[in-house]
Amino acid sequence: MTPAIRLVAIDIDGTLLNSQFRIAQADLEALRRAHTSGIEVMLVTGRRHTFALPMAEQLGFDLWLISSNGAVTRSFSGETFHRDLLPLGTCRNLCAAMRDFRGNMVITFDKDTKGALVLERMDELTTSIQRWLEKNIQYIDFVVPIEDALVADPVQAMFCGTIDRMREALTQLQTSGLMQHATILRTEYPLRDLTIVDVLNRDCSKGHAVARWSAHRGIAREQVMAIGDNYNDIEMLAFAGLPFIMENASEELKSRGWPVTLSNDECGVAAAIDRVLNFSDVAAESIALAPAFQREK
Numbered sequence: 001m002t003p004a005i006r007l008v009a010i011d012i013d014g015t016l017l018n019s020q021f022r023i024a025q026a027d028l029e030a031l032r033r034a035h036t037s038g039i040e041v042m043l044v045t046g047r048r049h050t051f052a053l054p055m056a057e058q059l060g061f062d063l064w065l066i067s068s069n070g071a072v073t074r075s076f077s078g079e080t081f082h083r084d085l086l087p088l089g090t091c092r093n094l095c096a097a098m099r100d101f102r103g104n105m106v107i108t109f110d111k112d113t114k115g116a117l118v119l120e121r122m123d124e125l126t127t128s129i130q131r132w133l134e135k136n137i138q139y140i141d142f143v144v145p146i147e148d149a150l151v152a153d154p155v156q157a158m159f160c161g162t163i164d165r166m167r168e169a170l171t172q173l174q175t176s177g178l179m180q181h182a183t184i185l186r187t188e189y190p191l192r193d194l195t196i197v198d199v200l201n202r203d204c205s206k207g208h209a210v211a212r213w214s215a216h217r218g219i220a221r222e223q224v225m226a227i228g229d230n231y232n233d234i235e236m237l238a239f240a241g242l243p244f245i246m247e248n249a250s251e252e253l254k255s256r257g258w259p260v261t262l263s264n265d266e267c268g269v270a271a272a273i274d275r276v277l278n279f280s281d282v283a284a285e286s287i288a289l290a291p292a293f294q295r296e297k
Contacts (some may be wrong), residue, residue: 004185005276006223008034009066009210009236010269012055014189014229015246018264023058030270035061042213044064045207046187046198046232049074050112052138069185069198069232070209071155072110080265082212083110084204094157094199095147098175101159101169104128104242108155115141116272118149128160128194148159148186159197163188166195173197184233188250198232207235225270227266228255244272 008014010031029112032098033043042064045052049067056065056076064081066073073081090109098105103124104271105204109116116139124134133140143149159169173184183204187196206228214224226233226240237243243254247263254260261275262268262281 001089003221005039005225005242007040007042007210007214007217007225008273009044009224009226009240011206011208011230011233011236012043012047012052012189014248014264015227015233016055016269018133022269024267025265026270027046028058028225029225030267030273032061033060033277034273035059035063037048038062041220042210043225044070044210044228044233044236046185046196048072048078048108048116050139064213066206066209066213067199068108068219069153070204070206070215070235073209073213081216082209083155083210084200085110085200086156086182086199088150088153090178090201091150091157092147092156092183094176094178095150097144097178098159098169098172101161101172102146103157104144104161104165105170105225106158106160107149108158109149109152110155112139114139115149117145118126118143120144120146125160125167126163146277155179155200157199159199159275162193163190163195166197167199172270173199178184187232190250205235206233207237210236213237225272225276227261227269242276243270 017026031041043056044066046069047067049065049072051168052065052067056063063074064075070085104119107118117136118141182202183200185198221239222241224240225242226236227244228237229246243258244261245258246262246268261272
């Protein structure tokens with residue numbers, strides 16, 4: 001039988017990866033079963049494409065990735081479908097408006113060499129994302145002032161820090177006048193006291209990218225399943241006909257009415273996928289229970 005779901009869009013951190021930053025065998029096997037049954041599997045992440053590839057490689061089949069929170073859609077082999085870059089002028093204005101947060105700022109460029117990630121300094125970032133810095137050190141370049149690195153449109157600008165520090169950054173962004181020219185996305189990890197604030201081109205998000213890809217594939221939104229755990233997944237979950245939110249998500253996100261699967265340490269991805277593959281009537285029921293604003297969006 002042709003599956004009702006034709007596309008599964010899956011977040012990586014906090015969803016596919018467990019708290020040990022690994023993909024559980026049960027989740028791998030569930031994704032492979034979905035792929036074998038004819039369902040397209042797509043990783044949709046806030047990570048850069050290069051930084052997401054090791055997760056895609058573990059799946060063992062060819063697939064497309066939406067990276068940088070919707071800014072880049074590219075195949076595992078490197079073919080680009082779409083890029084939604086942050087205009088130079090907007091990024092220059094951002095640098096000026098966020099001068100007090102230079103120590104938390106990273107500008108990302110779409111290349112796979114040194115200079116893909118540009119910082120002014122590392123001190124404030126080190127306390128928040130030490131592991132990420134270590135894994136990406138070969139791509140990092142230091143430019144002072146950071147505006148001097150803006151010779152081409154970047155993918156995005158990112159601010160990382162403690163939850164309280166990033167609340168200050170969000171307040172600054174809201175009063176900067178940039179909100180009408182850019183998309184501001186927040187990813188929050190309370191247990192690590194870490195918030196990541198991404199600034200992307202206007203109308204750029206995981207949801208917009210999944211919608212664009214679905215249209216390209218001729219897939220109706222009712223045939224899209226999405227699994228996520230954080231605030232930067234909201235647009236993707238709202239677009240999908242069948243959204244699942246992880247048990248480890250915040251209570252605020254779980255209160256939106258989306259079906260809740262198990263946590264990332266309990267193979268929640270496998271639980272959601274197996275529920276859909278084995279019980280199509282449950283899938284239909286979940287769609288019917290989706291909030292009205294989600295179906296109308």
